[in-house]
Amino acid sequence: MSTKVFFHGKQVIIRTTSLDWGDVDKIMDSELFGKIVGSLMHKLREKNSDFLKILPKVPEKKQEELILLVLKRLAKDDRETVMKTNPELKPFFEDTYLLDRFVEELYNYWRGHERYLICVSDPKSKNGVEIDKKPYRTFNDTIEKLNHTVRKIYRDIQENITGEHPMIFRQVPAGCTVGAIAKEMQVKLPKEYGQLKRIPVIRQVLLNPPILIDPTINKRKGQFALVGSNPLEGIGFDNDEWLCFPAKVGSLVIYLYFNNFYTGLAISTSNLFELCTEEDLKKQPDGIYAFGVSHETLQKFAPEKTVFYSDEKNGMMVGAVPADREYGFFGYVKKMMLTLHNAIMIRRGRMPVHGAMVRITMKTGEKSNVVLVGDSGAGKSESIEAFRVLSGDNLRELKVVFDDMGCLELTKEGKIKAYGTETGAFVRIDDLESGYVYGQMDRMIIMIPHKEPNARVLVPITTLKEVLHGWPVDYFLYANNYAKPEGGIYIERFKNPEDAMAVFKEGKRLAKGTTHEIGLTTSYYANIFGPSQMMKEHELIADRFFRAMFREGIFVGQVKTQLGLAGMEQEGPQQAARALFREITEKKQGKGKQN
Template structure:
């Protein structure tokens, strides 16, 4: 009995529950319209479509003449008759009804995130032409749709729109041999993504758009509960800061998996062959029932092999991209703490003034404190005083003490930001590169590239470090005169939560960073002490900026604070 709720064949996978479709060109590549209309893949998708449509058909509809009540076989016979101009062959169905159904089928298919896969197998032709191969399939789909549409209407279209009819993107996969430790053999055959082509702007929809809770340690290696195979799992090799991460994810999380390309630098095949990672993430695998909050993610430190293993369970809640991003950053930050580096939850920008001077500013605070908003306000009030603002990192970085100097490095090459936080200029200027998550909902997000990996991980000196204070009524900026008060403010991590996570109202988070420092407070505190000692010894500006986002959300007040910040920068 054919499955009417999803499709899972070697060449085609479609899951309506996750709105994900995967085409495996290795198993079957369609080369012509004739192949397409006679393919098992198309008739399987028509079956899925008709099953979705049956609930919309009136109960008194005639099963003989209602096209959406036809069998998939009859449906495709009608399509073939239309293509070959056999008008009498698709009676008794009405032409208008057939056209409406085909339009709905085409629209329904395009509601899916559709990704094609190819495996290089050291084949240089495939590696160099993988985008053209995918484009050929896109051309077939749109040609088939237009041919049916124009034959049913009886005339050519007046306007043609070149949309991504077949796929939203394509992945070139490779088999990568890396030294798998004992107990990790289940990962051996899972392919790595080596190249990716996306067709932005991409509008993706997930069942969740908010992150809940914290990630906690587990005493059981998640690999013990891993059941994935090369058919339903992929690996994105990422450079998170200078950490090498192998991010394994279930194909139902392709929305998050492909969005990684706009956030973290993809590691080259040469960089990962024979290389053990610093971090491993298994995204979409069952958790351990004995763990606290098994619905949330966990991490495990493999002491024998010297790396961290993260695990995020398969459920509706974790479809939100924040789970993918924040677990990656948690694992990286834990690695940084082990390396005696201090993870920083914040944004860093390098400002070039019109007079040629440059200053590097780090904005610090938990989600919703006003880090990104402060940068936007600074740009708004600067007029011609600022020539350029370069984003070094948008959400997470680290401070490194080396040879009596303090440096900052970033983690992400992109930014995952709320659409409400972006000016219309920034939002529209980046539309052709953006991956949008639930753009019509509250907490809508976009992932956009921001900077290059070499620039992000370079050692940057710090001129100013300010805490984003969104709860006090003051306006402007305040420089801390003594180290103890400054450190107490940063360590307390106080904010008025805005609902971007499951928190609302006043809250405190150790060092404003629930992604590593909270989990390892004892190990983090001595690094915090050493960093503040160096900051005050070097007379670096350490202060706070009052953003007002937790109270009146006044743009005028935020702009006034940004203007004061600008004045302080010009004095340094």
């Protein structure tokens, strides 16, 4: 492979072994340039656009040949020179303003695609040795040069048409917004998974945020089914169409194998999970997830299409989801990886927690570790962000341990410790303070900003050290988004493990459209990502952990976030945050009570 280009909807994926992307002729003579121009011309003809007026009166095939020629010539020479040396191109210059606007249209059309440059090592060349050892040089030679060269082509063509220099220069990533370095590696996989061994493994990722991604759908449906046979058995994988993102999911190593069809969603994982280190890759992964297999290979599990399997022989969890517009949402990446994580944790005797955890330190020195439990839309992240904003100068620091999924460990000494999974967050834009959104814009991956009601952002929020430390728990609260507070009490403490487990086990929430559910729903321990599929094992674990929490004096209760109630999307989490603030400060002062 030298360079191959794949188109999937609005995605353009360039997979290359070439490190030379600074040559104007190479880019303008490329298959990619021809396809983009041809695609735009097709759309303009469908709309009978005014831009068609610049074209000579010749057959369509000849028109496209001439439009490519005039663009290539204008990248080097001014219009007078072009008309003199290529008289057949004179019709393009009868309306130079319209020609100039056509170039702008082409530039914007290209930039309207989601553009990914995957630099793959060639083990037969020098490239294969150095490509990931000097990532800055590799990115500079590829994506940075490509961005510069595309801007140069665009500006030179417009200057040669108009005879004028631009007065405002916008240094946008005009080539690609995302780059990745991948190479073939001798990863440690059981022989049953030999078909995966030659798939290139991503070692570094370059992001030019803010990055906008437009998935094919805006919410996830249902849950993943635990099946009795390996979904990857007998599947072949084309190395040119697949990549591996080796992720650190908490303490686990999970290999995310993804088809080109899902490139944007899969590489967005860079803002959610850390990439594995070289040391991590020396051992067998704890889980494997193939995102984008063919429908036919999963037909044996019909009607289930999103499945996972416990490979007892090899000590791994394995997941698979087909390549289809129906699954083109980031939730299918994130939640399957977390399902595999949770299933492994249950097998190890830990309790998965669908929720968020923060370590709070007030200015006066009070410290509290708070876990909020609840399903999507329960108000976990929103209440934490409201606490951050409302505490103002009273807050020394607020550190996130996990934003969506974690797990609890019961030590030999009977102590509870909490661990996270993700270093990033995948949250709804509408449920965040606008100041926070704008303040973090330069690190965000923004998904479906125009599709309501579930526009989301992916943003890094914590470190792997925070995630893996193992923190004690002071508050373990169920995020109740459906009930109004009575008597001004926003936080209620349960009296015994049985009362607590009844509420947590029911997992009630008012679904607000962030998944396929609408209205008042229930889910086993608010966690359909492992516990509900392994209910028998989880039931014993939950009983043991809740009794341990009460024995240790942990505050186990519920907080009324009201996020599911109409008109309370902002005020509800703010009221919950104020109550939590009072609870933490008054408890440390010996005045603790229900708030």
